[in-house]
Amino acid sequence: MAPANEDGSHESRCLRFKEIDWNAPLELADVKTKGDVGDVVLKMDNLKKYYEVAASALFSSGEKKVVKANETLSFEARESETLAIVGESGCGKSTFAKVLMGLETATEGTITLGNKQIQDIPIEDRDTQTVADVQMVFQNPFDTLNPSMTVGRQIVRALEIFKVGNNEAERWQRMLELLDLVKLPRAFATRMPRQLSGGQKQRVGIARAFAGDAKIVVADEPVSALDVSVQAAVTDLLMEIQREHKTTLLFISHDLSIVRYLSDRVMVMYLGHVVELGSTDQVFSPPTTPTPRRCSRPSPSPTPRCKKAHRA
Numbered sequence: 267m268a269p270a271n272e273d274g275s276h277e278s279r280c281l282r283f284k285e286i287d288w289n290a291p292l293e294l295a296d297v298k299t300k301g302d303v304g305d306v307v308l309k310m311d312n313l314k315k316y317y318e319v320a321a322s323a324l325f326s327s328g329e330k331k332v333v334k335a336n337e338t339l340s341f342e343a344r345e346s347e348t349l350a351i352v353g354e355s356g357c358g359k360s361t362f363a364k365v366l367m368g369l370e371t372a373t374e375g376t377i378t379l380g381n382k383q384i385q386d387i388p389i390e391d392r393d394t395q396t397v398a399d400v401q402m403v404f405q406n407p408f409d410t411l412n413p414s415m416t417v418g419r420q421i422v423r424a425l426e427i428f429k430v431g432n433n434e435a436e437r438w439q440r441m442l443e444l445l446d447l448v449k450l451p452r453a454f455a456t457r458m459p460r461q462l463s464g465g466q467k468q469r470v471g472i473a474r475a476f477a478g479d480a481k482i483v484v485a486d487e488p489v490s491a492l493d494v495s496v497q498a499a500v501t502d503l504l505m506e507i508q509r510e511h512k513t514t515l516l517f518i519s520h521d522l523s524i525v526r527y528l529s530d531r532v533m534v535m536y537l538g539h540v541v542e543l544g545s546t547d548q549v550f551s552p553p554t555t556p557t558p559r560r561c562s563r564p565s566p567s568p569t570p571r572c573k574k575a576h577r578a
């Protein structure tokens with residue numbers, strides 16, 4: 267992960283950025299989505315996440331500087347919606363996902379899940395329902411599974427954590443249904459992770475994420491570590507389950523073709539800020555009239571809009 271910039275501020279990387287009025291309200295596009303979407307289930311309001319890091323490589327210096335990973339991040343996500351989050355490396359995508367998951371706490375601002383504010387509650391202090399409601403599919407399925415536990419046991423373990431099922435037999439049955447859901451043979455329940463391919467491991471990761479009937483699933487580059495030949499199948503599976511379960515999918519990706527294919531809306535981030543948020547068609551279409559603010563805003567390299575505008 268590349269530092270946002272050298273001194274932790276967002277203004278000093280390039281003179282061009284000084285022209286940007288970060289406080290100007292964003293033109294939020296209408297919510298026009300591919301499928302039917304429901305009510306707002308998640309709201310982030312002026313979320314900030316700052317990290318304090320050593321200013322020098324010398325341990326003795328003790329001097330600290332602040333890295334502003336997320337700056338006044340505001341957006342809403344609705345039931346059944348796929349919101350893609352794009353932006354160049356280091357712009358703060360994973361950071362807000364970590365705060366949402368409770369792996370980090372916010373510096374300022376709020377995250378409202380249903381009617382609960384969760385920005386200050388670390389994962390270990392969250393109630394079972396909240397933990398089950400917000401789940402993550404990680405980038406690397408090779409790291410996320412316990413190498414010494416069978417596939418079945420790992421899914422049953424997630425069901426225990428989410429308090430699904432009244433007894434072991436019910437949980438075992440539910441685990442088999444989850445294997446069906448992710449299109450893995452039931453016989454895989456007794457396999458160890460080392461006996462699975464990357465794509466199969468990621469299917470187990472998806473089964474665990476949906477084990478507690480999550481309302482929101484954050485998928486952080488879920489297929490980028492997989493062989494190209496299985497990326498489409500895993501992406502399609504994720505979309506299929508998301509639609510079936512009316513889950514809100516926050517899809518973090520660098521792959522603009524996948525983003526265009528699966529998302530209802532796209533949020534473009536740069537240096538911790540949201541610089542564009544709109545329906546997928548709006549974000550990917552070339553502007554019909556010159557839109558100085560959007561294109562003069564800094565672009566992750568490149569934003570779909572600005573890339574097209576330059577090509578035209």
Ligand SMILES: Nc1ncnc2c1ncn2[C@@H]1O[C@H](COP(=O)(O)OP(=O)(O)OP(=O)(O)O)[C@@H](O)[C@H]1O
Pocket residue numbers: 267268269270271317318319333334335353354355356357358359360361362
């Ligand atoms: N624990 C931490 N301590 C200090 N700085 C951090 C920490 N985690 C992330 N950062 C910094 O915060 C900024 C945002 O990082 P983040 O991982 O959110 O970016 P990203 O957009 O997800 O990047 P990538 O696409 O490469 O995964 C970066 O400058 C990074 O160096």
